[in-house]
Amino acid sequence: MVSSDAKQRMIRRVAREIEAGMTVNLGIGLPTRVIDHVDRDLSVCLHSENGIAGVGPSVTYEQADRNLIDAGGSYVSIQPGTAFFDSAVSFAMVRAGRLDLTILGAFEVAMNGDLANWMIPGLFTPGVGGAMELAQKARRVVIMMTHLDKQGHSKIVRECRLPITASACVNRIYTDLAVIDVDAQGLMLREIAQGISLDEVLAATEAPLQVADNELPTF
Amino acid sequence: MVSSDAKQRMIRRVAREIEAGMTVNLGIGLPTRVIDHVDRDLSVCLHSENGIAGVGPSVTYEQADRNLIDAGGSYVSIQPGTAFFDSAVSFAMVRAGRLDLTILGAFEVAMNGDLANWMIPGLFTPGVGGAMELAQKARRVVIMMTHLDKQGHSKIVRECRLPITASACVNRIYTDLAVIDVDAQGLMLREIAQGISLDEVLAATEAPLQVADNELPTF
Amino acid sequence: MTDKIVDIEAAIAVIGDGATIMIGGFGVPGTPFCLLDELVRQGPKGLTLIKNDANENGMGVDRLLLGNQVKKLIVSHIGLNSNAIKLMNEGRLEVELCPQGILAERIRNAGAGLFGFLTDIGIDTTLAQDKPRFEIDGRKLLLEKPLRADFALIHAAHADPLGNLLYAAAAQNFNPLMAMAAKHVIAETENLTAPGGLSPEAIHTPAPFVDRLVELPGLTEDYGVIRR
């Protein structure tokens, strides 16, 4: 079990991915929570697959507009300058390279950047949604996930065992234990969570990890 | 030279092609003039390739809106219920079969319904515009043209000599001399212009003509 | 003026057994719940539905599933409908999964009168298994085929009697695409204004795409905010 404190630190760390003027898509679940930690003055444009550029903060049921949800079904608000469009335009934006960043959850990430986050055969097949397009076409693909699955196995693997969402698409992995870049040479450990040792990260990671520096920053 | 009287009669006759509730595209030139002879109560929806459904009557330069032209460059008005859209949607409407009728000009029509109206090699190549899509995809394609070209040659031919716009696309031909259907069996003469004899029509037509009835209606 | 307005019974009565039907909506916004309920009431069977999702349990598409009216779903996900997942896993419901943007684009491709498009989306995944492959200019690509339908059921916020439609906020989603792609397009609208009542520049679906229009007397609970 990952402590909510560790999760919070991961979310806050991921929030630093987001820079002024970016157009960003946040995957369903944990990634959506990143936005609460982003400086509002950065004027980030949040894209939602169901046809919104400029998603505003979530709202309560009392404040909700029945026609205004994000792709995860949460009721959201709009901001000055929000635009609505159809699903074809929404994914045109994705495929034509207008998304600077997407932050997605994952079941597994392989050392070459392969991503599996849409299907666990026989167990759970809710569908694919927009995951393939986001993973394949956002200019930068960042994963945030727990380092280990519920059985305690590493989710950072040599090769994906689950059906992949897209191959060699991940640029960076954030977990409750570490920040890891997917480089041409393999996985590069960049940062370690507070209170975690290098040996603990290495032991928790199936795929080989290179260590960027003797003195890794913590988050 | 075709008399303006004969032209007027042709235009009035073509106007009877248009029925209530139709979506219609009128080609540049003579076809545009048909609309002035259509009963306004029929609520015809005029489509213009540049992104208008519901083109209204032409207007004077004084009344003109600089942003409101039809595909031929004439300043037009709108009607209650007009919609504007982009060029991709405009031709989606054409290709997906939402045009009930198009009325086009022609250089040549062949006995199998082949149409040539976009290019005279070496002489005049202004481009193709929307002609190919209109000819190929409108549910009904009606041609209005002079029966003879300026050299006095029949424009209704056995086979097109000019590069074609679309093959086997024409349903009916209106000329200053006759109304001719393109049937599975060939060209069928349906009506004759006032004051013109059957022999005159046959003599003016290169392609073989079948005569629908001994007593053809006149227009 | 040719009026496209009909009552809801007549609008749905044209749909027979075995029809392929596109249904607008992404979650609640844009889903034509009243047209769907009438489809449940009239009861045609063996339907193929093309929709982003299968709604949530007890609503919209799920009522068609509960009535055993559906043979096949072509969707991007069914994660919010446990009944649909169960029927699929039991082999009682055929489900074709499409990446969401590819689903949208296949519908639009039909609506644009085209016959397929080339993409690299999903090319390394199991979803690509049965799709024709091409190599064009050195790039490996899949051919995605257009999705056509006999009918489209559309939900609009505003309409005029000619069939011009406007969608509210995120209720646009698949509606304008499906309104282009089906042979016979049936729209329900919350509000009806006289021709000229909608700004010609703001219209999302131009009238020539729409065949029949149903004015809703009011909205059912399904259209409201869902409290989970």
Add this chain to the structure above:
Amino acid sequence: MTDKIVDIEAAIAVIGDGATIMIGGFGVPGTPFCLLDELVRQGPKGLTLIKNDANENGMGVDRLLLGNQVKKLIVSHIGLNSNAIKLMNEGRLEVELCPQGILAERIRNAGAGLFGFLTDIGIDTTLAQDKPRFEIDGRKLLLEKPLRADFALIHAAHADPLGNLLYAAAAQNFNPLMAMAAKHVIAETENLTAPGGLSPEAIHTPAPFVDRLVELPGLTEDYGVIRR
């Protein structure tokens, strides 16, 4: 807020020799005459232009032709520009003609991040000569490839500083498609409002597609009604 507004000189200065440029407009409506005039003033050469038409003599694109800045036109027709026809017939200007809707669709295909589409438009004509042919499900089809560009020059009636755009009446035409399809999109606007000043449902081109925005101090004569 990240402001996309720049002055017209800086907006155009990024365009170098040999660039491929999409230009919105169908006749006068939607043509970005001020951006084109600045392109004439700055004078890059060897340009490939993608546009519906070549404007009329003495206006817009024709000024680029007169300045010998254009290598190639990809258009649907040039019938209103006798200078363009003459240059083409003299072999001094390469002209690629596309059926108008196929031109629009090729631009949109690029804008949608796709790699071509299948169509039967023009299949029996000389325009199909060099196009790859496929037979899919018994139907003979042409492969039309996407048209991509380095730059798009767009004319909007209204905009906000984020880059959301609205077009007037028939000035929409190719503008929203081109705004999706070019690597770097430069829009000029007649009116600029604060963010939130445009209805989110009425926006034609959403801000993420637009890179730079020029606020026009006024319109030149070219934008007006042409008396022939």
